[in-house]
Amino acid sequence: MELTLLYRGPLASCDYDCPYCPFAKRRDPPERLRADRAALERFTGWVAERRDDRLSVLFTPWGEGLVRSWYRRALVELSRLPQVRRVAIQTNLSCRTDWLAGADLSTLALWCTHHPGQTSYDRFLGRCRELAERGVRYSVGIVGLPEHLDRARRLRADLPEHVYLWVNAAEGRAYPDEEADRWTAVDPLFPYSRYPHRSAGLPCRTGESVVSVDGEGTVRRCHFVPEPLGNLYDGSWRAALRPRTCPLAVCDCHIGYVHLESLPLYDVFAGGVLERIPAAPVPVHIPLPGRGPSPSGA
Numbered sequence: 001m002e003l004t005l006l007y008r009g010p011l012a013s014c015d016y017d018c019p020y021c022p023f024a025k026r027r028d029p030p031e032r033l034r035a036d037r038a039a040l041e042r043f044t045g046w047v048a049e050r051r052d053d054r055l056s057v058l059f060t061p062w063g064e065g066l067v068r069s070w071y072r073r074a075l076v077e078l079s080r081l082p083q084v085r086r087v088a089i090q091t092n093l094s095c096r097t098d099w100l101a102g103a104d105l106s107t108l109a110l111w112c113t114h115h116p117g118q119t120s121y122d123r124f125l126g127r128c129r130e131l132a133e134r135g136v137r138y139s140v141g142i143v144g145l146p147e148h149l150d151r152a153r154r155l156r157a158d159l160p161e162h163v164y165l166w167v168n169a170a171e172g173r174a175y176p177d178e179e180a181d182r183w184t185a186v187d188p189l190f191p192y193s194r195y196p197h198r199s200a201g202l203p204c205r206t207g208e209s210v211v212s213v214d215g216e217g218t219v220r221r222c223h224f225v226p227e228p229l230g231n232l233y234d235g236s237w238r239a240a241l242r243p244r245t246c247p248l249a250v251c252d253c254h255i256g257y258v259h260l261e262s263l264p265l266y267d268v269f270a271g272g273v274l275e276r277i278p279a280a281p282v283p284v285h286i287p288l289p290g291r292g293p294s295p296s297g298a
């Protein structure tokens with residue numbers, strides 16, 4: 001069986017304090033961290049036993065996972081399993097990169113988000129350059145808020161050319177054409193993020209070849225449709241897999257709508273759907289500012 005799993009355990013804490021996030025600077029009590037670790041180890045153990053399947057895994061924690069040793073270990077271990085085609089995680093890239101030395105980099109990838117105000121530009125860019133030097137597959141993104149535009153342009157200029165810089169429309173924000181054009185000049189695929197996608201009744205691969213899994217092993221078709229399909233660990237979910245249409249009105253998150261069959265995103269991101277890396281470089285249309293150190297250091 002060929003299957004993509006989106007895993008999100010109990011972890012709900014972060015080392016950053018982004019003003020647009022409910023998990024900003026939240027701390028998990030020790031018992032939640034222990035539960036998160038146990039749940040993740042159970043999940044990776046399950047993946048390790050699936051020798052006849054071909055699996056792709058994206059970790060989408062609430063909060064930041066890579067500051068926890070068990071996420072770093074899970075990524076390294078899963079990357080080395082022959083049945084794992086891809087393992088990726090969404091991260092703010094605050095952690096060091098030396099742990100990646102143990103991973104199979106033909107399988108591991110990172111979805112990195114830059115949060116201006118939480119880390120210095122030079123520090124974040126330095127981490128990205130470390131990833132490039134190590135040969136890690138990664139994308140970089142930013143939330144499309146007006147105060148982030150200069151930072152986004154600067155990143156586009158300074159990142160290695162082969163690294164895709166994506167822009168996520170800020171939740172609930174309407175983008176007049178002129179503003180949308182500015183973001184599209186940085187990320188030519190921004191039009192896919194600009195509006196929520198009408199999805200009601202449209203075929204979506206989730207529930208057939210893609211599922212979401214929580215810390216207890218509850219399997220759902222995606223993170224947004226609450227109806228369970230079964231439990232991962234008793235095998236009850238397998239019988240529920242079948243072609244499905246979306247029961248919701250809209251899908252407004254990339255990790256959801258990328259799987260809509262009515263969109264061409266499996267072609268656009270062929271080979272990099274989970275880590276959001278396009279199959280071919282996307283041409284950028286902005287006059288790029290000169291490269292060099294950040295004037296503010298911020």
Ligand code: SF4
Binds near residue numbers: 014018092
């Ligand atoms: S880094 Fe991500 S999880 Fe952490 S506060 Fe910012 S948006 Fe939230």
Ligand code: SF4
Binds near residue numbers: 205225248256
């Ligand atoms: S379109 Fe989005 S919300 Fe609907 S089933 Fe697919 S991933 Fe879930």
